[in-house]
Amino acid sequence: MTGLDEHQVRRWTSWHRWATLAMLAHAFLCTAATERRDRPAPDGLIPMTGNEIQHLFAALIRPAHDLAHRLRWSHWRRRHQARARRCHYRHQAAVQP
Incomplete structure (x- = not known):
């Protein structure tokens, strides 16, 4: 539930x-995502x-990659999710009578 090993929960x-x-x-991740929600996405x-902020x-x-790589990865991931969302909505619109 909390990601603790057995010996770490022996005491309250x-x-x-x-x-x-x-x-x-x-709470921090939810707040950060909510603040970003008011701004339009590119x-x-x-x-x-919240999940994307957590991944970032x-x-x-x-330490494996530099900051530029991480930002490119986030951009690719969000672009891929946007494409998947568009395809899903297009498919749902075609299936519904």
């Missing part, structure tokens, strides 16, 4: 700290979602 304090941190992180991209933050702590 460790679980409580971890659960609090997880809830704060989730053409051909979906708006920034996770990518920032990984």
Whole structure:
């Protein structure tokens, strides 16, 4: 449930700290996504979602690639999701009588 191993939940304090941190992180991601929702997304991209912001933050702590690569990856991913959304809506419109 919280991503803790068995030995990390032996005491109430460790679980409580971890659960609090997880809830704060989730609240931060939701707030960041909501603030971005008011701005229009660039053409051909979906708006920034909580999951996309989470992926970007996770990518920032990984040392494998530079920042430009991570931003290109995010752009590709959002463009791909926008294309998938358009195709899905087109398919749904064609199927409905």
